[in-house]
Amino acid sequence: MMLTEDVDTIRIAFDESSQTLLRIVIASILFGIALDTRAEDFKLAAKRPKVIALGVGLQFLVLPALTFLLTLLLGVQGSVALGMILVACCPPGNVSNIVTHQARGDVALSVSMTAVANLLAIVLMPLNFAFWGGLHPTGGELMRALDLEASQMLAEVGLVIGIPFLVGLTVRHFFPAVAKPAGRIIGPLAFLALGALIAVALANNWALFVGYIGIVVVAVFLHDALALGLGYAAGKATRLPDRSVRAMTFEVGIRNAGLGLLLVFTSFGGLGGMALVAAWWGIWDIIAALTVARIWRRKIPRDAVPEPVAAPA
Secondary structure, X not given: OOOOOOOOXXXXXXXXXXXXXXXXXXXXXXXXXXXXOOHHHHHHHHHOHHHHXXXXXXXXHHHHHHHHHHXXXXXXXXXXXXHHHHHHHOOOOOHHHHHHHXXXXXXHHHHHHHHHHHHHXXXXXXXXXXXXXXXXXXXXXXXXXXXXXXXXHHHHHHHHHHHHHHHHHHHHHHOHHHHHHHHHHHHHHHHHHHHHHHHHHHHHOHHHHHHHHHHHHHHHHHHHHHXXXXXXXXXXXXXXXXXXXXXXXXXXXXXXXXXXHHHHHHHOOOEHHHHHHHHHXXXXXXXXXXXXXHHHHOOOOOOOOOOOOOOOO
């Protein structure tokens, strides 16, 4: 199907009740992450400040800057550029911890970086997006036309990330016996619910998705490869152990695109290119990460902890 409308002018339909449900799902994901986060994870982060600082710097400084340059290099339209920048500014989700485990990576480091990044994202994500999005030659014009302020996004991010994350940490601290089993249920269920909501959104806008997806497929592929490659290259360049390199790759490469999609609907009125980028990134990012994890799983890292040998009967 060929559509003649400019991708910057189309809007993806997602009604108010669906947006509310999406808020609940994203908040549940962050609540689940917090339930799986121990005080020891932050203590571990404090013991490895250079590695954590590297991960945070890559996620909140380097990746958005490189994404901005990539949008200029590809010459994508304003809404697509804003979608790419928004995704780059999102924090990682708990998917990064899952694929790190599957790739035989340093799960403790992954969990620590996820916890720290999501905490910092409450403030850094809106500010980051406002800066890079506003700086973009065509994306900035769209932002100004929408009259979006960083405070609007800060309020939304605080609602769906900050509050559930802090509540989850509190529950984990005071009710650890409840938090541990609850985290194993809430996180996966919320992730499945997010997938279902994205599927419903795509089904309700199938003609638009099919007609315009070609515009974002290459951009998302290159952007995702850039994010994963950045984490890997930085880990190797700083001579991190193999397991830490794998964790760093996924912490930088995997973004919480569901949060980005929510912000597209709540703050940008379902702006076409942004919605397409966030929705397709959420699908492709998982495929790419699982592929990389599958390859790494076949190769035991040099710093792997030897498995205990069972005593003969």
